[in-house]
Amino acid sequence: MQKLIHIDxxxxxxxxxxxxNPELQGLPVAVGGNSSTRGVLSTSNYIARQYGVRSAMPxxxxxxxxxxxxxVSGRMDVYKEVSAQIREIMERYTDLIEPLSLDExxxxxxxxxxxxxxxTLIAQDIRRTIQTELNLTASAGISxxxxxxxxxxxxxxxxxxxxxxxxxxxxxxEKMALEKISGVGKVTATKLHNLGLFTGKDVRLSxxxxxxxxxxxxxxxxWERCHGIDNRRVETSRIRKSVGVEQTFVKDISDVNDLxxxxxxxxxxxxxxxxxxxxxxxSVSKIGVKVKFSDFQQTTKEYKHHDLDDEIFIRLLLEAIAxxxxxxxxxxxxxxxxxxxxxGDFKQFxxxxx
Numbered sequence: 001m002q003k004l005i006h007i008d009x010x011x012x013x014x015x016x017x018x019x020x021n022p023e024l025q026g027l028p029v030a031v032g033g034n035s036s037t038r039g040v041l042s043t044s045n046y047i048a049r050q051y052g053v054r055s056a057m058p059x060x061x062x063x064x065x066x067x068x069x070x071x072v073s074g075r076m077d078v079y080k081e082v083s084a085q086i087r088e089i090m091e092r093y094t095d096l097i098e099p100l101s102l103d104e105x106x107x108x109x110x111x112x113x114x115x116x117x118x119x120t121l122i123a124q125d126i127r128r129t130i131q132t133e134l135n136l137t138a139s140a141g142i143s144x145x146x147x148x149x150x151x152x153x154x155x156x157x158x159x160x161x162x163x164x165x166x167x168x169x170x171x172x173x174e175k176m177a178l179e180k181i182s183g184v185g186k187v188t189a190t191k192l193h194n195l196g197l198f199t200g201k202d203v204r205l206s207x208x209x210x211x212x213x214x215x216x217x218x219x220x221x222x223w224e225r226c227h228g229i230d231n232r233r234v235e236t237s238r239i240r241k242s243v244g245v246e247q248t249f250v251k252d253i254s255d256v257n258d259l260x261x262x263x264x265x266x267x268x269x270x271x272x273x274x275x276x277x278x279x280x281x282x283s284v285s286k287i288g289v290k291v292k293f294s295d296f297q298q299t300t301k302e303y304k305h306h307d308l309d310d311e312i313f314i315r316l317l318l319e320a321i322a323x324x325x326x327x328x329x330x331x332x333x334x335x336x337x338x339x340x341x342x343x344g345d346f347k348q349f350x351x352x353x354x
Contacts, residue, residue, distance in 0.1 A: 003119040005107040006141040006149040010158035012103035108234040145230040174201035200226040246333025254328045282338040289316040292331035
């Protein structure tokens with residue numbers, strides 16, 4: 001049976017800023033763009049969250065909720081450096097590490113001999129080491145199942161951990177709100193509630209056929225999770241699935257031609273530059289455009305294609321803008337989906353076939 005730990009740093013970006021600027025201690029702080037640049041927040045500390053300030057919130061709205069909020073600019077180079085230091089600490093315990101982002105990762109400690117193999121004590125020591133050496137706090141979730149380890153790491157935040165033992169798994173799942181399961185967003189949650197499904201126990205009392213009829217493929221995933229089934233392993237190498245570029249405007253733009261020019265002269269060239277390295281090994285599977293309107297509603301248009309075609313990007317942009325029915329635009333973005341198969345794998349197959 002697997003022994004899995006999910007380590008999640010507490011308000012990572014903003015915690016690094018407060019650590020490096022002690023005068024911010026005890027104050028509501030966020031990392032992001034200020035209101036004059038139409039920026040959004042990357043994250044906020046727990047003091048700011050008490051005012052309703054959240055990540056991805058426009059800075060202007062955050063300042064309305066918390067007028068004393070201090071917004072600092074992000075330092076991605078510093079966050080990457082600290083993330084590497086955290087990774088080095090994790091590697092003292094296991095080589096089986098699956099990073100999800102700069103501030104969280106899964107660890108498989110099934111074969112770790114430290115602390116007599118106790119995943120609970122290993123997680124405690126990882127968190128202690130991070131705090132001692134880096135002056136930052138982390139939370140941890142421990143379980144034999146991947147999805148539960150991630151859920152557990154959020155149970156005692158900040159600076160805490162939660163253990164779901166194999167014997168406690170079903171009891172925890174039955175009481176668990178379905179919103180905690182990855183893939184259950186607001187829309188899916190509303191649909192589940194309309195079906196009378198609120199907890200893991202509700203799903204356990206439903207049949208696979210019923211769930212698949214109502215939810216498609218996700219119905220099976222939901223049934224498996226609520227029955228304690230998650231066969232996913234810690235993946236030490238993750239394949240990047242997409243590359244994207246977007247821009248938020250200082251002022252909303254209504255002129256479609258201005259948006260088209262901006263996309264062709266700035267966003268698409270930047271996207272092509274960012275995809276040079278991934279496309280050495282992977283191919284394009286689809287391209288897409290995202291548009292966010294002045295009322296913060298957003299839409300995405302995608303097209304299965306194997307080239308970064310400017311004309312198709314423009315067509316997708318026009319179709320996406322049309323959905324706004326005349327609303328001004330505050331953000332546009334372009335992205336590509338990358339094929340799962342590496343180009344080298346195709347070449348090897350062709351050589352062996354012929």
